[in-house]
Amino acid sequence: MGEPYYLTTAISYPNGRPHIGHAYEAIAADTIVRFQRSCGRDARLQTGTDEHGLKMAQKARDLGIPAKQLADEMSQHFIDMCAALNIEYDVFLRTSEPRHHRASQELWRRLKANGDLYLGRYEGWYSVRDEAFYEESELVAGEGGQKLSPQGTPVEWTVEESWFFRLSAYTDRLLTLYRDQPGFIRPDSRRNEIMRFVEGGLRDLSVSRTSFDWGIRVPGDDGEASAHVMYVWVDALTNYLTGLGWPDDPATFDRFWPADLHLIGKDIVRFHTVYWPALLMSAGLALPKAVFGHGFLLNRGQKESKSLGNVTDPLDLAAQFGVDPLRYFLLREVVFGADGSYSAEAIATRCNAELANSYGNLVQRTLSMIFKNCDGELAGFASCEADDRLLATVAEATREALPREFSALNFSAGIEAWMAAVFACNAYVDDQAPWALRKTDPARMRAVLYTLFMAIRDLTIAIAPVVPTAAQAVLDQIGIPHDQRGIADLARADWYMARVASGERLAAPVAAFPRIVFAGDAA
Numbered sequence: 001m002g003e004p005y006y007l008t009t010a011i012s013y014p015n016g017r018p019h020i021g022h023a024y025e026a027i028a029a030d031t032i033v034r035f036q037r038s039c040g041r042d043a044r045l046q047t048g049t050d051e052h053g054l055k056m057a058q059k060a061r062d063l064g065i066p067a068k069q070l071a072d073e074m075s076q077h078f079i080d081m082c083a084a085l086n087i088e089y090d091v092f093l094r095t096s097e098p099r100h101h102r103a104s105q106e107l108w109r110r111l112k113a114n115g116d117l118y119l120g121r122y123e124g125w126y127s128v129r130d131e132a133f134y135e136e137s138e139l140v141a142g143e144g145g146q147k148l149s150p151q152g153t154p155v156e157w158t159v160e161e162s163w164f165f166r167l168s169a170y171t172d173r174l175l176t177l178y179r180d181q182p183g184f185i186r187p188d189s190r191r192n193e194i195m196r197f198v199e200g201g202l203r204d205l206s207v208s209r210t211s212f213d214w215g216i217r218v219p220g221d222d223g224e225a226s227a228h229v230m231y232v233w234v235d236a237l238t239n240y241l242t243g244l245g246w247p248d249d250p251a252t253f254d255r256f257w258p259a260d261l262h263l264i265g266k267d268i269v270r271f272h273t274v275y276w277p278a279l280l281m282s283a284g285l286a287l288p289k290a291v292f293g294h295g296f297l298l299n300r301g302q303k304e305s306k307s308l309g310n311v312t313d314p315l316d317l318a319a320q321f322g323v324d325p326l327r328y329f330l331l332r333e334v335v336f337g338a339d340g341s342y343s344a345e346a347i348a349t350r351c352n353a354e355l356a357n358s359y360g361n362l363v364q365r366t367l368s369m370i371f372k373n374c375d376g377e378l379a380g381f382a383s384c385e386a387d388d389r390l391l392a393t394v395a396e397a398t399r400e401a402l403p404r405e406f407s408a409l410n411f412s413a414g415i416e417a418w419m420a421a422v423f424a425c426n427a428y429v430d431d432q433a434p435w436a437l438r439k440t441d442p443a444r445m446r447a448v449l450y451t452l453f454m455a456i457r458d459l460t461i462a463i464a465p466v467v468p469t470a471a472q473a474v475l476d477q478i479g480i481p482h483d484q485r486g487i488a489d490l491a492r493a494d495w496y497m498a499r500v501a502s503g504e505r506l507a508a509p510v511a512a513f514p515r516i517v518f519a520g521d522a523a
């Protein structure tokens with residue numbers, strides 16, 4: 001078994017159906033774990049739904065149904081989204097599960113035992129939409145002068161008896177963490193933002209509520225029922241531990257904790273890099289190695305909203321363009337960490353140029369020529385000398401550049417290096433014109449096709465984490481066994497020798513990426 005690698009996404013609020021932002025995060029996370037597995041690691045992905053709190057309670061009340069029913073119905077849409085987008089998670093955690101209640105209460109007991117919880121009275125601004133407390137100084141004025149959170153959501157004045165967590169006591173330890181581990185908060189722009197916030201001084205955090213009961217009960221002394229439920233973020237963050245079986249299953253927990261990466265959006269970096277490490281320090285648990293705050297996806301540059309009428313269902317996009325093209329587009333088009341924009345035209349244009357016309361065409365014409373001109377026989381290649389220069393270009397892109405960039409979560413840069421190698425292969429085909437060599441120099445034609453065949457193997461294995469279904473179909477056509485499809489296996493040629501030895505022929509190829517035709521397509 002390879003080295004463990006534990007990746008988590010945010011757990012989504014199931015107060016509505018999944019939107020493009022949820023799909024984006026899930027696709028990025030799935031690509032990371034597939035890439036880590038391809039490199040030989042024992043990678044584990046956890047995702048799920050964040051089902052408690054006022055936001056869920058209010059939505060359920062508006063719909064006239066119990067909160068649990070809302071959570072049950074909506075979380076199923078998130079599970080369905082993962083299935084539709086080919087997200088290979090290991091755990092889908094719902095915070096309403098009993099095991100999660102147990103874990104959250106255990107965390108609470110530890111904070112209490114450490115002397116970090118005390119009873120007080122909360123008076124301040126709260127945003128239900130963000131499930132967050134804000135300082136007066138953070139608020140901005142909306143149209144008509146009403147107060148809004150920095151995220152632009154409504155806030156209400158809240159006065160309530162509450163448990164407090166001594167966050168202020170962790171200010172120095174948090175600043176030391178950010179200084180000693182510069183990679184803890186990524187990208188750097190988010191790190192600077194958080195450091196400024198913490199340097200400004202931290203107040204103790206209100207961590208329980210008494211005005212509603214849709215949440216996890218605060219454990220009372222001597223087992224008596226408490227009137228408090230936990231602040232939803234305390235319970236939500238604990239999900240990362242619950243999914244590893246904490247506190248009941250030390251074997252899994254010890255293997256995978258601390259997490260290698262919490263992948264989240266930029267709006268919730270504060271919860272993950274200030275509150276979460278402080279809670280873990282108090283509970284005596286190790287801290288995650290890194291938190292990455294990705295950017296927001298915008299629909300033609302605009303935030304999606306019901307009032308603008310521009311809300312896109314990610315599953316409609318997947319149905320229209322295909323799951324693999326959608327995955328490819330999102331990771332290729334947007335610099336990971338920055339905000340990005342998408343539109344149907346942009347998806348079609350990008351995928352047609354790169355997946356259909358470049359990579360797909362390379363595969364299709366190479367395999368067709370092997371099928372037609374060589375009767376699909378690979379045996380004839382055995383004595384061929386490959387063109388080392390082209391293969392060196394491909395190897396550099398697929399064994400070095402793409403893995404290096406993907407390890408650093410620079411998906412667009414990794415794919416760009418890969419694309420440059422695809423272009424080099426297509427230029428090689430045009431230059432060598434193997435179709436013309438059939439009559440004039442059949443031995444040379446075989447050498448050219450053999451070179452391309454090996455290049456396609458590398459290119460396909462490298463890009464498989466991004467476009468898993470299409471890549472697996474190409475690897476099936478080429479005949480690489482399932483257990484030899486990793487980046488770690490790129491140098492192996494034994495599968496090829498085995499194919500030659502068995503005398504198996506290549507079948508007529510099936511297009512990996514047909515051209516996307518869509519209504520707005522002028523071509």
Ligand code: ME8
Nearest residue numbers: 010011012013021050236237264265266295296297
């Ligand atoms: O924040 N583009 O849940 P959530 C990209 N329950 N990402 C986006 C986005 C967009 N337009 N909109 C949202 C929560 N996201 C909490 C998390 S974790 C312990 C609790 C991202 O359903 C957002 O940043 O509002 C977050 O990472 C994820 O989608 C879920 O958002």
